[in-house]
Amino acid sequence: MKVTVIGSGYVGLVTGTCLAEYGNDVVCLDLDPEKIALLQNGGVPIYEPGLEEMIKRNVEAGRLRFTTDVAESVAHGTIQFIAVGTPPDEDGSADLKYVTAAARNIGKYMSDYKVIVDKSTVPVGTADKVQQALLSELTLRDKHISFSVVSNPEFLKEGAAVEDFMRPDRIVIGVADETAKDLMATLYAPFVRNHDRILYMDVRSAELTKYAANAMLATRISFMNELANLAEVMGADIEEVRKGIGSDPRIGFHFLYPGVGYGGSCFPKDVQALQRTAQENGIELRVLDAVERANSAQKTVLVNKILRRMGEDLTGVHFAIWGLAFKPNTDDMREAPSRVIIQELLKRGATVTAYDPVAMHEAERVMSGWKGLTFSQNPKAALEGANALIIVTEWKAFRSPDFGEMKSLLKQALVFDGRNLYDPKRMQKEGFEYFPIGREQ
Numbered sequence: 110m111k112v113t114v115i116g117s118g119y120v121g122l123v124t125g126t127c128l129a130e131y132g133n134d135v136v137c138l139d140l141d142p143e144k145i146a147l148l149q150n151g152g153v154p155i156y157e158p159g160l161e162e163m164i165k166r167n168v169e170a171g172r173l174r175f176t177t178d179v180a181e182s183v184a185h186g187t188i189q190f191i192a193v194g195t196p197p198d199e200d201g202s203a204d205l206k207y208v209t210a211a212a213r214n215i216g217k218y219m220s221d222y223k224v225i226v227d228k229s230t231v232p233v234g235t236a237d238k239v240q241q242a243l244l245s246e247l248t249l250r251d252k253h254i255s256f257s258v259v260s261n262p263e264f265l266k267e268g269a270a271v272e273d274f275m276r277p278d279r280i281v282i283g284v285a286d287e288t289a290k291d292l293m294a295t296l297y298a299p300f301v302r303n304h305d306r307i308l309y310m311d312v313r314s315a316e317l318t319k320y321a322a323n324a325m326l327a328t329r330i331s332f333m334n335e336l337a338n339l340a341e342v343m344g345a346d347i348e349e350v351r352k353g354i355g356s357d358p359r360i361g362f363h364f365l366y367p368g369v370g371y372g373g374s375c376f377p378k379d380v381q382a383l384q385r386t387a388q389e390n391g392i393e394l395r396v397l398d399a400v401e402r403a404n405s406a407q408k409t410v411l412v413n414k415i416l417r418r419m420g421e422d423l424t425g426v427h428f429a430i431w432g433l434a435f436k437p438n439t440d441d442m443r444e445a446p447s448r449v450i451i452q453e454l455l456k457r458g459a460t461v462t463a464y465d466p467v468a469m470h471e472a473e474r475v476m477s478g479w480k481g482l483t484f485s486q487n488p489k490a491a492l493e494g495a496n497a498l499i500i501v502t503e504w505k506a507f508r509s510p511d512f513g514e515m516k517s518l519l520k521q522a523l524v525f526d527g528r529n530l531y532d533p534k535r536m537q538k539e540g541f542e543y544f545p546i547g548r549e550q
C-alpha cells in the first residue's frame with residue numbers, strides 16, 4: 110500500500126518505518142531540510158532501540174524514502190498520516206497549527222481519494238478541523254475529490270516504540286465510513302495476525318481514548334507517589350504495599366512504581382490539554398488537577414530529603430547524579446525530573462557531576478550554561494569526591510554496582526535513590542546511609 114507520513118519526528122519516523130517493514134511503500138515528509146538530509150544520509154535524529162537498523166533495511170529495500178517535497182509526498186500515499194508536533198500553547202491546550210497546515214497541504218495537492226489519518230495526539234474535535242481545512246483548500250481549487258479523516262492515536266512508549274508498534278496491544282481506529290475502514294484494516298492486518306486487536310469506534314471516542322489512557326496512567330503514578338510519601342512517615346514500605354495492591358487483578362502490577370514524578374513529552378502535556386478541553390466545555394476534572402499538583406511536588410521530594418539530611422545551604426557540597434533522561438532507554442530530556450532536581454541543588458550553592466548512558470548530549474544542550482554542573486563520561490568517574498550519589502533514572506546499568514568501589518569513590522557513603530533500585534537492608538550492611546522513596550532508611 111502507498112503511505113505518506115507527514116512529520117518525521119518520533120511518532121512519524123516509527124510509524125513510517127514500521128509500516129515499510131511490512132512491505133508498504135512509504136514516503137516520510139518533513140519540512141526541516143536538515144532532518145531530511147540527515148535521514149537521507151543514513152542518520153537518525155532520535156534514539157530509539159531497533160529503529161536505526163530498521164530504517165536502514167527499508168531504505169535499502171527501496172520501501173522507505175524521506176523528502177521535503179510536499180506535492181510529491183501528497184501525490185504518493187493513498188493513506189496520509191499526520192504525525193506532526195502538537196506543542197502546548199501558553200494555556201496548556203495543544204497547538205494545532207502544524208496539524209491544520211498539514212491538512213491544508215493535502216487539500217492543496219491531492220488529486221484522488223485519500224484517507225487522512227490523525228496520528229498526532231490531538232484534542233477531541235480535531236478531525237472536524239482537519240476536515241474543514243481540507244475542504245476549504247479543495248473549494249479554492251474548485252475540486253470535488255472525496256476523502257475521509259480517521260483518528261488513529263498512537264500508544265507508543267519511548268524506548269520501546271518499535272516493539273510497541275510491531276506488537277500492539279490494541280489499535281484504536283476512529284472512522285466514519287466503510288472505504289476508509291477497509292483501507293485501515295488492510296494496512297494494519299499484518300500487525301494483528303493472531304488476535305483481533307483493532308478497535309473500531311467513532312472518531313471522537315478514538316480521540317478521547319488517547320487522552321484518557323495517558324491521564325489514567327499519570328493518575329496511577331501520582332497516587333502511588335503520594336502513598337509512598339505517606340508510607341515513609343508511617344514506617345510502612347511502599348514496595349510491599351505495591352505488591353499487596355498489584356496482586357488484585359482489578360489493579361494489576363504495571364505502572365505502580367513510585368519515583369521522582371512523571372516526565373516526558375506525553376503525560377505532562379496530555380494531562381494539561383485534557384484539563385483545558387474539559388474547562389472549555391464546562392466540565393471540571395478535579396482528579397486531574399490533583400494529579401498535576403502531586404506530580405510537580407514529587408519532583409522535589411529527593412531535594413527535600415537531601416536538605417533535611419545535609420542542611421539548607423549546600424555551598425561546597427558536591428553531588429553525583431546517575432540518570433538524566435525522564436526514563437530509561439531514551440535520550441529525551443523533556444520535562445525530566447532531573448532538570449528540576451539539578452536546578453534546585455545548584456540554586457543552593459551545590460555543584461553537580463552528572464552521568465547518563467545516552468542522554469548526555471541532549472542534557473548538555475538543555476542545561477548548557479548551568480553554573481556548577483559538569484558531565485562525566487562514565488558512572489564511576491561521576492562518583493569521585495561527591496558527598497552523595499543521587500539516582501534519578503532507573504537505567505539497568507545502575508542496578509548492580511560494585512558497592513565497595515562506590516563507597517571508596519564517594520566522599521560520604523550517602524545515596525538518595527529516586528527509583529528504589531537497591532535493597533535498604535543490603536545498603537545498610539554495605540555501610541551506606543540510603544534514602545529510597547516510600548520506605549524507611
Ligand code: UGA
Binds near residue numbers: 366371376
Ligand atoms: C506514555 C504512555 O505510556 C504511552 O502509552 C503513550 O503512547 C505515550 O506516553 C504517548 O502519549 O506518546 P512515555 O511518555 O514514553 O509513554 O513513557 P512512560 O513509560 O509511560 O513513562 C512516563 C513517565 O512515568 C516517566 O517519567 C516514568 O518514569 C514515569 N513512571 C512510569 C513512573 O514514575 N512510575 C511508573 O510505574 C511508570
